[in-house]
Amino acid sequence: MRVLVTGASGRLGREVLPRLRDGGFVVRAVSRHPRENSTVEWLAADLATGAGLAEALDGVEAVLHLASSPSRRTHEVDVLGTRRLLVAADRAGVAHLVYVSIVGVDRVPLGYYRHKLAAEQVVAAGPVPWSVLRATQFPEFLEEMLRGASRLGPVIGDPAVLAQPVDAGEVADRLVAMLAAGPSYAIAEFAGPQVLRFDAAVQAWRDARRSHRPLLPVRIPGRLGRALRSGGLTTTVTPTGTRTWADHLADTYGGTGRR
Template identity: 40%
Template sequence: MEKTMILVTGGTGTLGSHVVPLLLESGHEVRILSRTARPAKNGVEYVTGDLLKDEGTDAAVAGAEIVLHLAGSAKGDDVATGNLARAAAKAGVRHLVYISVIGADTMPIGYFKAKRGAEEAVTESGVPWTTLRAAQFNDLVLKTVRGMAKMPVIPAPKELRFQPVDSRDVAARLVELTLGEPAGLVPDLTGPQVYGIRELMRGYLKATGKHRPFMPFRIPGKIGRAYRNADNLTLKGADTGKRTWEDFLAAQ
């Protein structure tokens, strides 16, 4: 099998830590773009750059046939992805793969809107592309409920529901897509169950031996309406991961 150079952004993060070993096992060369200088390790090349500032982007992409864009932040994903997409087009990259979030085109929240902007940057780049929208990772949901559990009373809006998916399931799907042909917008990837915020909290509290009262309330405005309409969920036509929230908690 001929080796392909694959540039991975966000390769040192939660998702990247699962993706990179799978790419190496498949026999390909992996380069990781990082804001922090690192020596080569375990067959992985590291290059330094900052996508948001567009520093080191061209050098990172040079020589890569495939770019897998995992890096994300609370703000500026649209700008950072635009910089990467332009560099990829300039370098003649043959496949640009992007991980987005379910609700990017429907949720009236800045984070989701930036993700939609990033999707558009990929689509309009001129580079053959694949985009996967995934539900919130178990890791992120755990961080959220852990923080909420520190409150003496836990706010629990009934309309707030999630389909948490395991980052390992997302990683496996992304590697499959990365090594395949460009496929455009593929079916969303969700976890196997839908949970209300109370169910997620109860699972966490039970696992940690804690007890907290819940305070019901209604999320107002456009955001509340979007959650009530399940705009952050994909209830039909999604691919489904295998690992449940309960399995994930047990492993913690």
């Protein structure tokens, strides 16, 4: 099966490409700018304009749609770009499109999440047989957030916010399995094995880095805070991944991520 992967240069794309190759798929990767890669066919295409999509989809049987733009032109790329991709995929006779979304897009009032939810709806209403996987946050994202929250010294955040970080490689494994299984016409969720409070995640991060930065508790107000504290970013769906936040910290810093 020839599979087109959008957003192939991102964190999840880098995990998916070798797994697809090893699974016997013929892989065509796309990003906005051309890249050199001896193991996959790499083309340039732009979801925001539609440039290159017809060429990228020529001869493709399935699409793994990872591309997203959280910080700029989000509606243009995530919503309208997904619609452009579906129209082009339908013309090319694509038999299955798998879209990657985020756990909580239907519960957490963030602008980016509203766009991801709208993109899910575009996929479900579109002409191409589909499956959607909502994943929780990657541990690398959580770590980037902690670094940003500690720029002024203490780690600033709401201690009771809940997260359920999931390893990108395990998400990639699930996506390969979904492609092999064919269209489900359903939204599935996938998460890490452990629900963490923000303060516990901070403590493990500090221990792994041998840092003594204190946690400065700041309660997130309003609907957003209530959604994050009540588990809007988590799921009870099983099975889950197996790699924990402590595993990520041990790989990154050595040790266990705990005292």
